[in-house]
Amino acid sequence: MVYTDIAxxxxxxxxxxxxxxxxxxxxxFYKLLMLQLIWRRHRETHATFALINRTHGVRLAExxxxxxxxxxxxxxxxxxxxxxxxxxLAGNSFYGEARMFAPDFLAWLADFRLPEYELxxxxxxxxxxxxxPWMCTTMxxxxxxxxxxxxxxxxxxxxxxxxxxDVLYARAKAKLWEKVEQLQQxxxxxxxxxxxxxxxxxxxxxxxxxxxxxxxxxxxxxxxxVLLAMxxxxxxxxxxxxxxPMVAAALAxxxxxxxxxxxxxxxxxxxxxxxNLLIALPDAFGTAAFLRDAPEWVADWTGFRPDSAPPxxxxxxxxxxxQAHGRDPREKLLIFSDGMDTDSIAATYRHFQGRVRMSFGWxxxxxxxxxxxxxxxxxxxxxxxxxxxxxxxxxxxxxxxSDNPAKATGTPEEIARYLRVFGDEARAAVPVAV
Amino acid sequence: MVYTDIAxxxxxxxxxxxxxxxxxxxxxFYKLLMLQLIWRRHRETHATFALINRTHGVRLAExxxxxxxxxxxxxxxxxxxxxxxxxxLAGNSFYGEARMFAPDFLAWLADFRLPEYELxxxxxxxxxxxxxPWMCTTMxxxxxxxxxxxxxxxxxxxxxxxxxxDVLYARAKAKLWEKVEQLQQxxxxxxxxxxxxxxxxxxxxxxxxxxxxxxxxxxxxxxxxVLLAMxxxxxxxxxxxxxxPMVAAALAxxxxxxxxxxxxxxxxxxxxxxxNLLIALPDAFGTAAFLRDAPEWVADWTGFRPDSAPPxxxxxxxxxxxQAHGRDPREKLLIFSDGMDTDSIAATYRHFQGRVRMSFGWxxxxxxxxxxxxxxxxxxxxxxxxxxxxxxxxxxxxxxxSDNPAKATGTPEEIARYLRVFGDEARAAVPVAV
Numbered sequence: 073m074v075y076t077d078i079a080x081x082x083x084x085x086x087x088x089x090x091x092x093x094x095x096x097x098x099x100x101f102y103k104l105l106m107l108q109l110i111w112r113r114h115r116e117t118h119a120t121f122a123l124i125n126r127t128h129g130v131r132l133a134e135x136x137x138x139x140x141x142x143x144x145x146x147x148x149x150x151x152x153x154x155x156x157x158x159x160x161l162a163g164n165s166f167y168g169e170a171r172m173f174a175p176d177f178l179a180w181l182a183d184f185r186l187p188e189y190e191l192x193x194x195x196x197x198x199x200x201x202x203x204x205p206w207m208c209t210t211m212x213x214x215x216x217x218x219x220x221x222x223x224x225x226x227x228x229x230x231x232x233x234x235x236x237x238d239v240l241y242a243r244a245k246a247k248l249w250e251k252v253e254q255l256q257q258x259x260x261x262x263x264x265x266x267x268x269x270x271x272x273x274x275x276x277x278x279x280x281x282x283x284x285x286x287x288x289x290x291x292x293x294x295x296x297x298v299l300l301a302m303x304x305x306x307x308x309x310x311x312x313x314x315x316x317p318m319v320a321a322a323l324a325x326x327x328x329x330x331x332x333x334x335x336x337x338x339x340x341x342x343x344x345x346x347x348n349l350l351i352a353l354p355d356a357f358g359t360a361a362f363l364r365d366a367p368e369w370v371a372d373w374t375g376f377r378p379d380s381a382p383p384x385x386x387x388x389x390x391x392x393x394x395q396a397h398g399r400d401p402r403e404k405l406l407i408f409s410d411g412m413d414t415d416s417i418a419a420t421y422r423h424f425q426g427r428v429r430m431s432f433g434w435x436x437x438x439x440x441x442x443x444x445x446x447x448x449x450x451x452x453x454x455x456x457x458x459x460x461x462x463x464x465x466x467x468x469x470x471x472x473x474s475d476n477p478a479k480a481t482g483t484p485e486e487i488a489r490y491l492r493v494f495g496d497e498a499r500a501a502v503p504v505a506v
Numbered sequence: 507m508v509y510t511d512i513a514x515x516x517x518x519x520x521x522x523x524x525x526x527x528x529x530x531x532x533x534x535f536y537k538l539l540m541l542q543l544i545w546r547r548h549r550e551t552h553a554t555f556a557l558i559n560r561t562h563g564v565r566l567a568e569x570x571x572x573x574x575x576x577x578x579x580x581x582x583x584x585x586x587x588x589x590x591x592x593x594x595l596a597g598n599s600f601y602g603e604a605r606m607f608a609p610d611f612l613a614w615l616a617d618f619r620l621p622e623y624e625l626x627x628x629x630x631x632x633x634x635x636x637x638x639p640w641m642c643t644t645m646x647x648x649x650x651x652x653x654x655x656x657x658x659x660x661x662x663x664x665x666x667x668x669x670x671x672d673v674l675y676a677r678a679k680a681k682l683w684e685k686v687e688q689l690q691q692x693x694x695x696x697x698x699x700x701x702x703x704x705x706x707x708x709x710x711x712x713x714x715x716x717x718x719x720x721x722x723x724x725x726x727x728x729x730x731x732v733l734l735a736m737x738x739x740x741x742x743x744x745x746x747x748x749x750x751p752m753v754a755a756a757l758a759x760x761x762x763x764x765x766x767x768x769x770x771x772x773x774x775x776x777x778x779x780x781x782n783l784l785i786a787l788p789d790a791f792g793t794a795a796f797l798r799d800a801p802e803w804v805a806d807w808t809g810f811r812p813d814s815a816p817p818x819x820x821x822x823x824x825x826x827x828x829q830a831h832g833r834d835p836r837e838k839l840l841i842f843s844d845g846m847d848t849d850s851i852a853a854t855y856r857h858f859q860g861r862v863r864m865s866f867g868w869x870x871x872x873x874x875x876x877x878x879x880x881x882x883x884x885x886x887x888x889x890x891x892x893x894x895x896x897x898x899x900x901x902x903x904x905x906x907x908s909d910n911p912a913k914a915t916g917t918p919e920e921i922a923r924y925l926r927v928f929g930d931e932a933r934a935a936v937p938v939a940v
Contacts, residue, residue: 242679
């Protein structure tokens with residue numbers, strides 16, 4: 073007997089839109105931690121975020137219909153945190169800490185909505201800007217990326233037959249499970265999902281997270297996606313991002329203040345959070361410069377998240393710095409999250425095993441690796457390097473140097489000024505994979 | 507929104523049984539062609555069929571619950587040909603012929619039901635016999651095999667998690683699609699599904715057939731499964747099987763009659779059917795003997811289905827025979843169906859290309875290849891060599907010699923007598939893969 077649920081079929085007919093983002097919790101956990109800090113200490117700061125497609129060869133506006141993009145962005149703007157979500161944020165513990173989010177912050181969050189956006193098409197690419205109070209615009213980063221990436225995937229899949237889709241997802245599942253089996257070889261692995269921003273789609277990310285939970289057991293320590301963490305009783309993972317030092321640097325009134333900006337941000341952070349949240353991102357303006365000028369108390373922090381230098385090189389540099397400051401690296405934590413995949417995870421794990429605590433944030437190659445899966449052999453599902461970065465704060469241009477010049481953002485003049493202040497030591501261009 | 511169809515869930519709760527065979531058309535087409543012949547010309551003959559598990563290492567009765575097996579066999583006994591099915595058999599054309607099945611035969615079929623069975627467990631194996639009029643017992647072969655194979659698969663899958671099952675089927679789909687892509691390299695391929703008897707399960711066979719239809723286009727010429735042929739508007743494929751010469755040989759009253767039995771069967775067949783249905787199975791008592799003693803008119807037949815010798819060796823022998831009889835092999839057809847998989851299909855195709863017409867019947871390695879697919883690494887899904895053979899006719903023992911002694915059936919005394927009559931030329935033991 074073929075049973076068709078007529079009510080569901082009829083409901084499906086009437087869909088105006090299949091929403092990509094259906095909850096404001098469908099974002100990365102670090103956004104909420106940073107948001108609380110921004111809301112408490114930088115309520116007056118304005119910040120503009122912009123979508124940046126580093127994969128120039130993919131002309132997004134020729135792939136994605138602008139009206140569809142608007143419809144998805146508008147749908148996200150209609151979202152509010154639900155009562156259940158706010159209760160969970162208030163009642164759940166994060167990184168072993170209860171009451172991570174203060175009642176006054178949560179009360180403000182209850183009325184939060186995503187601010188307006190500016191969208192136009194220029195030369196085959198989207199110019200998508202979010203302009204307004206930092207504490208509002210910061211929240212666009214993840215939904216904007218998730219929406220654009222999933223619209224691109226949907227465009228690549230449009231017109232494919234029911235059967236082709238079936239084979240495509242079967243291959244993707246088989247492929248991911250091969251990766252899980254590779255990772256099972258690493259007994260002390262600690263790995264989390266960092267793939268929200270680059271995901272193929274929400275349902276696929278959820279499948280990937282379920283795969284890690286099933287296949288890696290306690291080696292899978294959680295997900296950056298707050299909604300998935302809530303729905304699946306997983307740990308929400310994440311600390312802070314480049315936007316904090318970038319905004320602080322943009323607002324610096326002179327070169328001396330600029331040089332101090334990265335540490336001023338960490339000082340604010342340690343007043344707000346403790347323990348395993350004391351993870352520094354060293355590469356906003358070059359890791360070598362950061363370590364060279366860091367105050368002694370930075371060595372007391374739990375660890376670092378090198379995010380743009382090759383992982384083994386970055387880890388060795390940081391370990392040497394800890395040792396130079398008399399700290400035992402075996403008590404410290406390195407979090408690797410830059411374009412990782414199973415091979416680089418295994419190589420890094422084996423290289424540092426026993427010398428330092430490690431965890432891995434796995435992004436694009438977890439939630440968006442469909443390479444070789446399309447029976448039609450098309451390439452529309454190849455992941456692209458898409459970011460949503462702060463480009464100015466209170467009208468002043470924001471800059472990221474990064475350890476990898478290919479990941480730098482900002483105007484050429486400002487980049488030149490930052491290079492004068494921080495130096496260019498040990499920066500090296502590496503192709504940005506994803 | 508999670509939508510649960512409560513009515514369906516409630517219906518599912520109440521299942522007493524998930525039936526494996528749900529239609530009498532869920533059988534191989536050759537059974538119906540042979541049945542019409544048996545019904546018309548051998549109505550009084552009795553024949554006993556028996557399940558034979560050639561994979562002795564798998565103790566089926568320790569894997570499958572006897573009560574479950576009885577429940578499935580009983581369910582199959584409750585089936586009748588439905589009105590729609592009989593109308594389709596009457597109105598559809600097969601091998602380009604309208605009215606393949608006569609009205610009086612179809613009228614008899616309307617009341618057909620599978621006869622009783624005898625089942626007991628002996629030393630970890632099932633003894634499953636079907637005893638009665640040949641025109642009734644012959645119809646048990648395919649459902650009995652499908653039921654035992656699927657029950658074994660279900661036992662192997664029992665207790666696996668929802669996710670493990672998901673990965674397992676994803677891998678199996680990806681694996682089959684790799685095979686489809688290999689076969690796409692053979693432009694003139696003609697391939698059909700022969701996998702009903704050895705299938706993992708009905709739904710999986712259906713998926714495999716859909717995969718071939720989608721991936722091979724006109725290279726996929728049809729399926730032996732009559733139900734799938736009807737439901738998917740495919741050609742039903744098949745001609746005749748070893749049981750015809752085996753019963754004729756069993757009934758032979760002396761050695762001279764025994765030596766003529768294989769040709770007597772073909773003579774009956776050519777009176778009933780024509781064209782592409784004139785395919786001889788040469789190996790029941792050894793291909794060399796069959797060709798040596800064949801009357802001249804056998805060389806007028808459309809082709810042969812060598813079913814137990816290595817395909818290239820068997821094909822060369824038959825081609826040489828056609829040439830010796832002045833026939834052009836390029837007008838003849840060879841059907842290869844013995845344990846084929848993509849490599850042997852490609853090798854055979856390339857070997858004979860341009861020299862003879864070919865088609866391939868793909869069985870176990872199409873519909874039951876889960877090797878390497880189980881995330882738990884268990885082997886319960888490895889296919890086994892299970893057959894359901896005629897063992898006696900009118901109380902006289904039936905024998906198959908085969909080109910491969912490993913596939914022979916019958917008592918040692920009778921096999922010795924048959925070897926005296928037919929000789930042992932060119933028979934060679936090859937491990938029976940599946």
